[in-house]
Amino acid sequence: MFEGFHSVLRLAGLKVGVGEWLTVTQALDAGLIGPSLKEFYSTSRALVCRDEADYDKFDQAFASFFQGAALPTPVTQMLQSWLDDPLVKPPLTPQELEELPHYDLEQLRKLYEERLTEQTERHDGGSKWIGTGGTSPFGQGGEHPTGMRVGEGASGRGQAIAAARARRFRNYRDDIVLDTRQLAVAVRRLRRLERKSRRLELDMPETIRKTAANGGDIEIVERPERRNQARVVLMLDAGGSMDPHVRSVQAFFSAMKQGGGLREVEAYYFHNCVYADVYSDMALLKKKPLAELTRSVPPNTNLVMVGDAWMAPRELFSPYGSIEYGTTDEVPAIDRLRELGAAFPKRVWLNPIPENYWGESTIRAVGEIVPMFPMTVEGMVAAVQVLLGRGDRVAKRAPKRPWPAPQDLW
Amino acid sequence: MSISRQSSLPAWTGTESYIADESLQAIVNVGVGLGRPLLVKGEPGTGKTLLAYAVAEGLKLPLITWHIKSTTRAQDGLYLYDTVARLNDSRFGDHDVRDIAQYIKLGPLGEAFARSQAGERVVLLIDEIDKADIEFPNDLLHELDAMRFTIAETGKEIRAEVRPIVIITSNAEKELPDAFLRRCVFHYIEFPDEGQLQRICRVHHPDVDEKLLAAALRKFVQLRTIPDLRKKPTTSELIDWLSSLRLSGIDAAKLEATLPFAGVLLKQENDTQRVNRASSMRR
Numbered sequence: 240m241f242e243g244f245h246s247v248l249r250l251a252g253l254k255v256g257v258g259e260w261l262t263v264t265q266a267l268d269a270g271l272i273g274p275s276l277k278e279f280y281s282t283s284r285a286l287v288c289r290d291e292a293d294y295d296k297f298d299q300a301f302a303s304f305f306q307g308a309a310l311p312t313p314v315t316q317m318l319q320s321w322l323d324d325p326l327v328k329p330p331l332t333p334q335e336l337e338e339l340p341h342y343d344l345e346q347l348r349k350l351y352e353e354r355l356t357e358q359t360e361r362h363d364g365g366s367k368w369i370g371t372g373g374t375s376p377f378g379q380g381g382e383h384p385t386g387m388r389v390g391e392g393a394s395g396r397g398q399a400i401a402a403a404r405a406r407r408f409r410n411y412r413d414d415i416v417l418d419t420r421q422l423a424v425a426v427r428r429l430r431r432l433e434r435k436s437r438r439l440e441l442d443m444p445e446t447i448r449k450t451a452a453n454g455g456d457i458e459i460v461e462r463p464e465r466r467n468q469a470r471v472v473l474m475l476d477a478g479g480s481m482d483p484h485v486r487s488v489q490a491f492f493s494a495m496k497q498g499g500g501l502r503e504v505e506a507y508y509f510h511n512c513v514y515a516d517v518y519s520d521m522a523l524l525k526k527k528p529l530a531e532l533t534r535s536v537p538p539n540t541n542l543v544m545v546g547d548a549w550m551a552p553r554e555l556f557s558p559y560g561s562i563e564y565g566t567t568d569e570v571p572a573i574d575r576l577r578e579l580g581a582a583f584p585k586r587v588w589l590n591p592i593p594e595n596y597w598g599e600s601t602i603r604a605v606g607e608i609v610p611m612f613p614m615t616v617e618g619m620v621a622a623v624q625v626l627l628g629r630g631d632r633v634a635k636r637a638p639k640r641p642w643p644a645p646q647d648l649w
Numbered sequence: 650m651s652i653s654r655q656s657s658l659p660a661w662t663g664t665e666s667y668i669a670d671e672s673l674q675a676i677v678n679v680g681v682g683l684g685r686p687l688l689v690k691g692e693p694g695t696g697k698t699l700l701a702y703a704v705a706e707g708l709k710l711p712l713i714t715w716h717i718k719s720t721t722r723a724q725d726g727l728y729l730y731d732t733v734a735r736l737n738d739s740r741f742g743d744h745d746v747r748d749i750a751q752y753i754k755l756g757p758l759g760e761a762f763a764r765s766q767a768g769e770r771v772v773l774l775i776d777e778i779d780k781a782d783i784e785f786p787n788d789l790l791h792e793l794d795a796m797r798f799t800i801a802e803t804g805k806e807i808r809a810e811v812r813p814i815v816i817i818t819s820n821a822e823k824e825l826p827d828a829f830l831r832r833c834v835f836h837y838i839e840f841p842d843e844g845q846l847q848r849i850c851r852v853h854h855p856d857v858d859e860k861l862l863a864a865a866l867r868k869f870v871q872l873r874t875i876p877d878l879r880k881k882p883t884t885s886e887l888i889d890w891l892s893s894l895r896l897s898g899i900d901a902a903k904l905e906a907t908l909p910f911a912g913v914l915l916k917q918e919n920d921t922q923r924v925n926r927a928s929s930m931r932r
Contacts, residue, residue: 258831262683271682273675281672282679289830291690291837423783423823441733457740497822 244304248287251300255287262286276305422494425619429469429501429541429626436466470503470537471495472583476546477508477521484591487614488545491589495543507532511550512572512605513579514561529575533582541626542583545614547592548605555601576608587622589614658708658770666852667696667703668845673836677704680834686775686793686815688830691838694883697818700838701774704814711764713813714774715757721781723788726758730802749802758789762796765809775817779825786829794832841884843870853888860901865891868904872914875927882914889913 248255263283266272272282284297439461449458473495475488495504507517507527517532519525554560558569568575580586588609590602597603597611605611610625612618661677663669669677677700680687689697696703705712715726735752738744744751755763761773778786792798793815797808817833819825841849846866850857869890873881882890893910903909908924915921 256831266679266683269682271679277671278675282675285676285679285834285836289827289833289835294837427783457736 247300247304251296253287253293253296259287422491422616422619425623426494428623430467431469432465433468434463434465435468436464438464440464467500467502469501470540471501472540472542473504473506474544475508478510480547480549487591511554513575514566514568514572533578536582542586544588544609548590548602550601552601555604580608585626587612587625589622661704661707664703664707667699668848676834676836681814684812686817686833688817688833688835689838690819690821692840694885695838695840697838698776701772701816705772710770710772712772713757713761716776717778717780719780723785726756727798728756728759728800729754753800759807761813762807762809765811765813766807768810770811772814777820778817779819779822783823787826790829849884850891854891861894864901864904865894875924878920879917880920886914
């Protein structure tokens with residue numbers, strides 16, 4: 240009766256293996272699932288999904304299989320970026336609202352697909368294209384009375400008859416490049432266990448030796464527990480060009496903070512590039528002079544920088560290069576990076592921009608001082624190798640862009 | 650693994666104090682029927698942990714709880730061999746220390762298996778599995794699959810004859826390994842809607858004043874819609890808040906303009922400021 244549902248689930252992007260599907264059919268056969276579609280919905284979902292992030296895909300597949308609804312066209316990242324910070328226009332009068340064309344759901348969907356294939360750039364406040372504000376039936380924050388809301392953001396009229404993505408579990412979707420778990424596993428390799436803890440544990444061999452020497456009277460010997468001594472200083476670019484990458488940076492950040500079990504993770508922020516000061520908050524209010532940071536770090540601290548390293552050349556190479564209001568630094572940023580490099584022999588830069596876009600840009604120049612890796616699980620694993628002083632293994636595996644060892648740069 | 654419905658058990662339908670919607674009821678019964686662990690996720694305060702208590706109560710089965718901490722290892726759940734006690738007894742005690750079995754202490758998982766070895770069905774709660782090391786769930790795979798293990802020191806096998814009902818909760822602090830997830834029935838408990846909240850509140854405050862309840866609920870739902878709260882107030886906080894409101898005898902009308910006992914609902918200073926800002930903007 241449900242033949243084909245399995246393939247629809249897989250089409251929707253769920254990893255449903257034969258095992259999972261067999262369990263569903265077995266549960267059906269054994270009469271564990273009641274006769275109602277509702278019960279089939281919730282129980283098969285429980286057997287097929289492994290995370291609430293899967294629920295949305297499941298909902299789409301379920302709707303498409305049982306109601307013949309189309310699998311919606313995904314709203315691409317580019318489209319979403321057109322919809323960010325909407326333009327706010329004064330509201331329309333009731334007459335003006337009346338004059339706008341009214342569409343039913345089917346017409347809307349067809350028009351939407353057409354616009355999607357034709358539109359090539361951002362539009363705000365218009366009447367036709369997908370965008371923000373305005374009277375077009377597509378987009379968000381607009382005035383159209385029977386329009387269709389596209390993407391996430393503030394709504395305008397609140398009368399949209401169809402929300403393209405009004406599926407309840409949308410927010411749990413999780414198509415992150417970086418899997419936090421794999422990341423945490425990579426970070427854990429930074430571990431440096433040393434007996435420096437204040438907590439004591441029983442030293443068995445020594446206890447036996449002492450007890451024997453004592454003629455059989457038990458003498459307990461304790462020693463400090465082994466603790467991870469690895470420290471990391473994180474420096475994160477909080478500049479506007481990083482906004483599209485905010486989710487992968489968040490995933491990375493939480494993996495560093497929680498997953499790694501590191502002794503200490505200090506986080507600092509900067510805009511575009513590092514100048515005379517770094518900041519301990521994202522709003523860049525709490526200053527910490529770079530010199531103070533480099534002076535006070537304990538030896539062997541790992542430096543992990545995260546940013547797109549993408550800027551105008553003068554921001555990197557010129558004195559007074561910062562374009563940030565209130566930041567003046569007569570030292571070019573590239574020299575600040577060298578200062579950092581001198582203080583942190585173990586350093587890497589993780590870049591959310593895919594490697595094939597790096598080219599001959601500022602990314603390259605920054606990468607010559609701080610070894611640069613793409614912010615993927617693979618890049619992360621390679622970066623950890625470099626931090627552990629095993630950079631040679633990385634170079635062998637990725638011959639297309641061998642990074643010079645840090646010491647050769649000076 | 651046999652799949653047939655364990656007919657000795659009635660279907661679970663929630664309890665008087667634990668209100669479960671139909672889908673949760675169905676999923677619990679499928680999990681029990683398939684003999685698979687039930688993995689429950691959801692926002693804090695949606696009753697993940699209480700589910701195990703409610704299942705045990707509803708099916709009239711004993712409950713064994715295992716609360717996971719960051720230092721918990723899989724072995725702790727099976728058994729511990731108290732070598733130090735044995736050593737001590739050999740020196741100072743009058744026990745016969747040749748019998749190692751008396752120094753074996755079963756952990757929660759071990760106890761659940763042992764009791765069901767005697768034919769008793771139990772509910773086992775593994776609470777907040779994501780608190781432990783990221784490899785922890787993998788270390789449990791074999792025992793949860795086979796429902797048996799051997800005590801190496803005595804060679805004794807502990808084998809569950811009837812599969813215990815295993816309920817695992819996770820706060821998604823860490824992702825769980827795929828191999829582990831494949832073996833579980835997964836359910837995400839959604840935050841209750843206003844109607845459900847009302848029913849839940851009535852269970853805990855059966856004689857609450859209607860007006861006060863309605864006003865409090867309206868305020869609570871409004872609070873949860875404020876974007877970017879670092880910690881949204883949860884059901885249990887709502888229940889506590891209602892108690893505070895009732896104890897202080899506050900008038901329902903007063904709730905419109907003010908937020909008394911905000912500290913019961915909001916635990917983060919930033920959130921309090923954000924709420925104040927949002928409410929002053931509304932005015």
